[in-house]
Amino acid sequence: MSNLTMTEAIENLQNxxxxxxxxxxxxxxGVTDEAAIDPLIEATTDESAQVRFKAAEILGNMGNVAFDRLVSKFTSESGKNKRFLAFALKETNNEKAIPLFAEAVSDEDFGVRKVSIRALGELQANDYLDVIAKGLDDEDWGVRLATIHACADLASDESIALIKKARRAEKDEDFKKSCKKALKKAEKLQKAKSEGKVVVSTIPMKTIKDMEKTNPQKAIKEYEKYVQAESDKDAPYKRLAVLYRKLNDYDAEVAVLEKAINVLSEKKPGKEKWFVDRLNKMK
Incomplete structure (x- = not known):
């Protein structure tokens, strides 16, 4: 485990x-200090793939803190230098980036096109399905595959029809298999949506708990997915409340406590007591 201060770490990025x-x-x-944003953005073009990826991941986990600077750099960069900026923007999960990704579907760099199309799917950009569909005619196999996954994320009649069309037109057997998997996912998501369920992709709670020590910002984002899905488990709400307290984020803590009370009192009556007591102590 490194004992570097943030200042030392930023300086060493130039070593x-x-x-x-x-x-x-x-x-x-896990850093959230704005002073780290520009050095991390610069690191997204490092010669080391590990450094590039980690820099983009950290920026993405910063969310709104880094969003404006990422947008500014993304719009001014070109070629492969935009690849990990695109990934960082995707990881912020900010819907304001949708128009940027829609435009980047026609970018000169295949990596940027691929990430942008996946982002449009993950951000549920249903209004941009025609833009996403352009990826099915891309010369790059990875971009076409990303398009299939994006269509599966949207899980609409129209996006499912596009997957089926792509499967029929494609000769590559591996691609056809990917289409089949994407169809199963899309149909499952579509069914869940029709039943009024909130569909969110989550990772195991134990994995997130372990993540708290090494990457608390990422852990928060993953717990928030459980909250978004209105999970009937009390653990993600509790962990979020604890993490928000450590960050001195009063408003966020109150919001998650109130959400837990509303959801758990309906789905698991009695489980909301811990949250009611904690909220009362904060008033």
């Missing part, structure tokens, strides 16, 4: 030794 830069980027995981 000629890749091992030192790798240590530096690991030290910045």
């Amino acid at each position: 000629d030794d890749v091992s030192i830069r790798k240590e530096a980027i690991e030290s910045l995981i």
Whole structure:
């Protein structure tokens, strides 16, 4: 475990030794200080794939804190230098980035096109299905595959029809198999939506709990997915409340407590007591 301060880590991102830069980027995981944004953005073009990916992931986990700077850099960059900026923007999960991704579907770089199409699917950009569909005619196999996954994320009649059309037109057997998996996912999501369920992709709670020590910002984002899905488990609400308290984010803590009370009192009566007591103590 590195003992570098944030200032030391930022300085070391400029070091000629890749091992030192790798240590530096690991030290910045979970950082939310605005002073780290520009150095991290610069690191998204590092010669080391590990440094590039981690820098983009950290920026994405910063969410709205880094969003405006990411947008500014993304719109001014070109070519492969935009790839990890696109990934960082996707990870912020900010719907304001949808128009940017829609435009980037026609970017000169295949990596940017691929990430942008996936982002449109994950952000549920149903109004941009025609733009997403352009990826089915892309010369790059990965972009076409990303388009299939994006259509599955949207899980609408129209997007499912596009997957079926792509499966019929494609000769590559691996691609056809991917289409089949995407269809199963889309149909499952569509059924859940028709039943009024909130559909969110989550990872196991134990994995998120372990993540709290190494990447608290990422852990918060993953717990928030359980809350968004109105989980009937009390654990994600509790962990979020604790993490928000550590960050001194009063408004966010109150919001998650109130959400837990509303959801659990209906789905698991009695489970809301912990949250009621905690909320009363905060008043």
